[in-house]
Amino acid sequence: MQGHWNALAWLNSLLLGLVLWSSAEEYDYYTWQSDNFQNGRFYTKQSQCVDIPTDLHLCHNVGYKKMRLPNLLDHESMPEVKQQASSWVPLLAKRCHTDTQVFLCSLFAPVCLERPIYPCRSLCEVVRDSCAPVMESYGFPWPEMLNCHKFPLDNDLCITVQFGTRQVTQPPVTKICTQCEIEQKSETMRVQLCASDFVLRMRIKEVKVENGDRKVIAAQKKKKVLKAGKLKRKEFRKLVLYIKNAAGCPCPQLDNLGGSFLIMGRKVDNRLLLTAIYKWDRKSKDMKYAVNFMFSYPCSDTVSHSARPHLGVFR
Known part of the structure; x- marks a missing residue:
């Protein structure tokens, strides 16, 4: 498993300089008061903040304790989140990009804030460009649900690249398969x-x-x-x-x-x-x-x- 991340993201001055990983506990008792129609989709369940369970292995050590449910991939129940997220855990072990967990968990287990915060398009692109070749070796194409064009540009309120834009270079032929x-x-x-x-x-x-x-x-x-x-x-x-x-x-x-x-x-x-x-x-x-x-x-x-x-x- 990938080690504990020391930081997740900062969201810009509109969030009063909030650093997510160090301040997430302020939202432990925050409940969502918005109605059930969000982003063009009607949810049968009211949005709420819930504990990130320890067996949500993709994100349990992401740096904050509470997540929004339904999440940003339209998963409305925790069993659905766990089931869908489990397939991505091996990708973390490959360490194809340092921002892989930040990107995936911003969608599978979004932090609880007053409004949903999506990953920036640039964050999606650097993770995709580094990790898609690894996924291809396992027979997985980059999925349509993570199409980078769906995410906002960096001049919007979104989670930016955290650990650098440098892509992982192609491995030499001597590297283990x-x-x-x-x-x-x-x-x-x-x-x-x-x-x-x-x-x-x-x-x-x-x-x-x-x-x-x-x-x-x-x-x-x-x-x-x-x-x-x-x-x-x-x-x-x-x-x-x-x-x-x-x-x-x-x-x-x-x-x-x-x-x-x-x-x-x-x-x-x-x-x-x-x-x-x-x-x-x-x-x-x-x-x-x-x-x-x-x-x-x-x-x-x-x-x-x-x-x-x-x-x-x-x-």
């Missing part, structure tokens, strides 16, 4: 498991290079589907996965194809994309916790550290 460099921590793995279309424990027969991608061919035997999503059984029989744009970068997990692997992926345009790979390690407490949690709880539920684990997959 995006899908292979994610740390094996239970929290990161658990969020990835929830965001994946399918999860497998399997052996790998061989790896080839094809059109700039790596083609991973699964061994026919000793393959266990831990999460099938919408995939059909026949799609797992002769399984071929693709690691996008990975022909020229190292993937340490694939240096030795012996043993089993924990594979996560998504289905994009009838192709199965591998989005994360770990060596299967039955002694790893982080892996055991993450996989057992996936079996025990729906991904949108609150984390329960006292949960009784489901140990069958590790026997």
Whole structure:
């Protein structure tokens, strides 16, 4: 997970020089008195300030304690916010731009002020230009809901770039493939498991290079589907996965194809994309916790550290 941010944003003199991260507690008991029709959309629920829950992993350490609900992406309930925000947590771990969390949380968990404060167009653009290539490697296009033209120009009241406009340079070919460099921590793995279309424990027969991608061919035997999503059984029989744009970068997990692997992926345009790979390690407490949690709880539920684990997959 990305570390705690020391600051979020300042909003200009119209907000009396308010620095959001240091003054957010002033709004702990603020309630919204406006009517339910805002920005051309009718909300069934009155706007309110609520606590940012600790299991809203995208924003729980963003620097303020309260958020506006409905948020600026038209999510009207906290379960909806959590479910939609969970897919973006792995992007924070990639650190494609220093303002990624500031930008995303300004929309998913907007700070409670007298009026909604949107991110500036320039903030959207610097995050998009740095992070869209990373998302593409996972099979995610930059979504229409984050189209930068929807956001106000910098001369309006909006959240500006906080940590600099410099974009991340293109990584050298020696940099570990995006899908292979994610740390094996239970929290990161658990969020990835929830965001994946399918999860497998399997052996790998061989790896080839094809059109700039790596083609991973699964061994026919000793393959266990831990999460099938919408995939059909026949799609797992002769399984071929693709690691996008990975022909020229190292993937340490694939240096030795012996043993089993924990594979996560998504289905994009009838192709199965591998989005994360770990060596299967039955002694790893982080892996055991993450996989057992996936079996025990729906991904949108609150984390329960006292949960009784489901140990069958590790026997």
